[in-house]
Amino acid sequence: MHKYLLLLAGLASAPVLAQQAPKKPIDHSVYDQWQSIARQRISDNGKYVLYQVRPQQGDAVLYLKTADNKLLRQVSRGDSALFTADSKYAVFAIKPRFQDVRQARIKKKKPEQMPKDSLGVYALATGKLTKYADVKSFQVAERAPVLAFLGVKPAVKDSLKKAPVDTIKKITDRLLEVKKEGALLTVLSLATGQPRTFEAVTDYQLSKAGNKVAFAVAAPKGSKTLKSGLFVYDLASGELRQLSRGKGVYKNLAFDDAGKQLAFTAEKHPEKALIKPFSLYYSDFGRDSARVLLAPGASVLKPGWSPSGFGKLTFSDNGEKLFLGTAPDPIPQDTTLVDFEHAKLDIWNYKDDYLQPMQLKTLKKDLQRNYLAVIYPKQGNKFFQLEDEYLRDSYLAENNNAEYVLAVTDTAKRISMQWEGNTRKQAYLVSTLTGKRLAINPQALKSRFQISPNGGYAVWYDDAAKAWFAYSVASHQTVNLTQKTGVSFADEENDSPTDPEPYGVAAWTKNDEAVLLYDRYDIWKINPKTGLATNFTNGLGRQQKLRFRYHLPVEKQKFIEPGEEVLLLTQxxxxxxxxxxxxxxxSTKVPVRLAMAPMTYSNVEQAKHARRYLYTKSSVSQSADLYVSTDLLHETRLSAINPQQKDYNWLTAELVHWTTPKGHVATGVLYKPENFDPSKKYPMVAYFYEKLSDGIYRYQAPAPTPSRLDITTFASNGYLVFTPDISYTVGEPGPSAVEYVNSGVEELKKNAWVDGAHIGIQGQSWGGYQVAYLITQTNMYAAAWAGAPVVNMTSAYGGIRWESGQSRQFQYERTQSRIGGTLWEKPELYIRNSPLFSLPKVQTPVVIMSNDADGAVPWYQGIEMFTDLRRLGKPVWLLQYNGEAHNLVKRENRKDISIRELQFFDHYLKGAPAPVWLDKGVPAVEKGRNWGLEVSSK
Structure with missing residues (x-):
């Protein structure tokens, strides 16, 4: 054949050959490139969309588009983007290059030497992009195209984490520490393009209306041009006024809704003063200087109390009220004490409300604790203390003009948290006009209280009564909202020895006319005044087993408008x-279906002034891409991330059902390789926690695991992965796992394509416990991996969850561990459900991950399992990631464990050669130089 014809023939056949080429299995090198959509927003007029495409590691890209998918601009490393209220500009940070930050970290550069953010402003109509270098923070006015941003200021050394917890003054000083050197503040009206700059600024706040900006200045020592104090700049007039003079700490700058009033807290005490209480300042811009509304020692305050520097200042929407925080003055530190001559200890007392570890965990928060109060600047500084040490948690209605705030207390009822996991609470409505408190429930309840958006009702779910209640502010009457509905509003699938949780509140309608409550499937519309209830979804949910759920789609939307059409996310x-x-x-008609598919949908975000929706949807084989639509029937796809997926062997997912030995109908998900061939045999790994089947259509990007099984990577590499749902019998958490997991595996083994001799199990935390238990009950598994397992419930029962400082007892008596009684009431159940006491039966090789900074499970539980199996001569390995928590956080550790998991199961389920760490181990003298990941040489 002619050479030219041969060339054409070769070109013609090349695409066919390429299409027939086998897809690659996913390996550990692909993780970083896999992308996700983040920080998506739609402009208020619905014409523009922005979103970030973020790789797992590396530089993200910000996309600015029209709603019909016309690309306006893509910005490398764009982040934290916002549209202005007039929908004419997009404002965003521009992060440093990933490699630049990496190199700076390698060189151990100081914080002030690290690469800095920039700021970008993009004009949507003209396409002009303006950049500003070295920006620390920025604010965009809520209702105007006005921008303020602060340059980078020298870093403040944060040594709080290293501070000794016994020195309260040292911690307090660090909490209040501000760098004396300020930075350059730029205020810019995007409409006019006219900037104004101010030097040595330490803090700033734009008004919502964009008409004013307030800022604090710390003038350098000896400066002849700058003055320390609090300033306000009027953008319209260009007037700059100093409202407060003198060096000090200025905090909590707050404008009212119209930008016509300003409040802030400040302390101007000498640097060496032992106590530095704050004062509350106020200005309506009618005077040259801000006046002191509330000073330390004011007669309206409790003795020894002052305005708090940590309390958030908030004006009511009508501008009449100013909410603030007050607090006791800190106890002065005795500076004559010599630190090394005094004992350092924690004293645990059985009468303490909170265990000492909990107190130490919340120490910073407690030092900043303040108590809500209200003051009326326009009414002679009328003042009411709304909270105090007894009543210290309160909630403002969305309409903060409302008379009452809801306050909740569990004071003197906290010790039972140790074994119940939560506390009983009493709720009050506290008047902002008189300070008077109205008790809602005379006896403490296991409840969650909330206040309606307009402030007309307090609502709560009573765990014991299993019903929702409403208390009317107007009538002082309590109404049972759900008793006449004939359905349960509590978790119908609860299988723990505790009161079932409610399904929750969906939303309120305007003026508190109705509250929408969830049952398992449907949404009920209930009049909080009368308790009159109608099934908003017309019973369609329970009839067709559809779970209807709703969220307010517009940012900062408070309630459902009367003429609004709601979109119900449904499964x-x-x-x-x-x-x-x-x-x-x-409407009284049945909800109309828009779309139902083997996909996962996100909640929709709606444009504020247009009927246009933004959302993501994905499937097991399709990334969560971004879509825009006006009706969810016709949609425009805005993104197409992860095109590289087509080159890799992916996975499929299917529901499986079986009947357990006790006759329970069970459900699970079976994941198969995309190139599954029923004529072949496949090894299988079962991964489980409690119930996972609801996520069958969730896209699972290959990623280094925090400790779980990377289902996508395993399926891509020729494994079947089985995720069975588990239901539990109280007192039998271990046998329940046996009932569902083992029977599900046995059912799948009936298929000729399952290699029944090569099945593994993997679980993390509660799943790790179940792995440990299962291998004591059967030898059917060829390999097991248990992450952060509890193996001895008798010793874990009295332990501490160090992440929160809370006792572990509640978990065993009431929640996940499901024993249903104390160790002394049911010792046989604690022993029977503890794998430790049955370890001699284990024949399965097992790897344990147990990290030395685990704050959820005592890491010595993993040590117990390892040393006891070692004593018994069983094949066992322990991975202890230094300084890591319950789930791995550091990406390098996640990558490491991902490699080891696949190596381990490849060895035992596929016969692959063992790596060095599995075969010979890695001695301590080689730590940090040899990771043992290479194949072992015999």
Whole structure:
């Protein structure tokens, strides 16, 4: 054949050959490039969209587009983007290059030498992009195209984490520490393009209306041009006024809604003063200087109390009230004491409300604790203390003009948290007009209280009564909202020895006319005044096993408008598909289906002034891409991330059902390689926690694991992965796992394509416990991996969850461990469900991950399992990641464990050669130089 014809023939056949080429299995080198959508927003007019495409590691890209998918601009490393209220500009940070930050860290550069953020401003109509270098922070006015940003200022050394917890003054000083040197503040009206700059600024705040900016200045020592104090700049007039003079700490700058009032806290005490209480300042801009509204020692305050520097200042929407925090003055430190001559200890007392570890965990928060109060600047500084040490948690209504705030207390009822996990609470409505308190419930309840958006009702779910209640501010009457509905509003699938949780509140309608409550499937619309209830979703949910859920789609939306049409995120409880239904809030008709598919949908975000929706959807084989639509029937796809997926062997997912030995109908998910061949045999790994089947259509990007099984990577590499749902019997958490996991595996083994001799199990935390228990009950598994397992419930029962400082007892008596009684009431159940006492039966090789900074599970539980199996001569390995928590946080550690997991199961389930760490181990003298990941040489 002619050479030219041969060349054409070769070119013609090349695409066919390429299409027939086998796809690659995923390996550990691909993680960093896998992308996700983040920080998506739609402009208020619905015409523009922005979103970030973020790799797992590396530089993100910000995309600015029209709603019909026309690309306006892509910005490398764009982050934290916002649209201005007039929908004319996008404002965003521009992060340093990943490699630049990496090199700076390698060179151990100081914080002030690290690469800095920039700021970008993009004009949507003209396409002009303006950049500003070295920006520390920025603010965009809520209702105007006005921007303020602060340059980078010298770093403040944060030594708080290293501070000795016994020296309260040292910690307090660090909490209040501000760098005396300020930075350059730029204020810019985007409409006019006119900037104004101010030097030595330490803090700033734009008004919502964008008409003013307030800022604090710390003038350098000896400066002849700058003055320390608090200033306000009027953008319209260009007037700059100094409202407060003198060096000090200025905090909590707050404008009212219209930008016509300003409040802030400040202390101007000498640097060496032992106590530095704050004062509350106020200005309506009618005087040259801000006046002191509330000073330390004021007669309206409790003796020894002052305005708090940590309390957030908030004006009511009508500008009449100013909410603030007050607090006792800190106890002065005795500076004559010599630190090394005094004992350092923690004293545990059985009468303490909170265990000492909990107190130490919340020490910083407690030092900043302040108590809500209200003051009326326009009414002679009328003042009421709303909270105090007894009543210290309160909630403002969305309409903060409302008379009452809801306050909740568990004071003197906290010790039972040790074994119940939560506390009983009493709730009050506290008047902002008189300070008077109205008790809602005379006896403490296991409840969660909330206040309606307009402030007309307090609502709560009573765990014991298993019902929702509402208390009317107007009538002082309590109404049972759910007793006449005939359905349960508590978790119908609860299998723990504790009161079931409620399904929750969906939303309120305008003026508190109705509250929307969830049952398992449907949404109920209930009048909080009368208790009159109607099934908003017309019973369609329970009839067709559809779970209807709703969230307010517009940012900062407070309630559902009367004429609004709501979009209901829906999951079919049987086949696990997701989609959306719609229904006008005033309609009595059945919700109309818009979409249902084997996909996962996000909540929708709606443009503030247009009927246009932004959302993501994904499937097991399709990344979560971004879509825009006006009705969810016709949509425009805005992104197409992870095109590289087509080159890799992916996975499929299917629901499986079986009947357990006790006759329970069970459900699980079976993941298969995309190139699955039923004529072949495949090893299988079972991964489980409690129930995972609802996530069958969730996209699972290959990623280094925090300790779980990377299902996608395992399936891509020729494994079947089985995730069985587990239901529990109280007192039998271990046998329940046996009932569901083992029976599900046995059912799948009936298929000729399952290699029954090569099945592994993997679990983390509660799943790790179940792995440890399962291998004491059967030898059917060829390999097991247990992350952060508890193996001895008798010793773990009295331990501490160091992450929170809370006792572990509640977990065993009431929640996940499901024993249902104390160690002394049911010792046989603690022993029977503890794998430790049955370890001699183990024949399965097992790897344990147990990290020395685990704050959830005592890491010595993993040591117990390892040393006892070692004593018994069983094949066991322990991975202890230094300084790591319950789930791995550091990416380098996540990558490491991902490699080791696949190596381990490849060896025992596929016959691959053992790596050095598995075969010979890595001695301490080689730590940091040899990781033992290479194949062992015999």
């Amino acid at each position: 079919n409880d049987v086949d696990k598909t997701w989609g959306y239904y719609r229904k006008p809030v005033a």
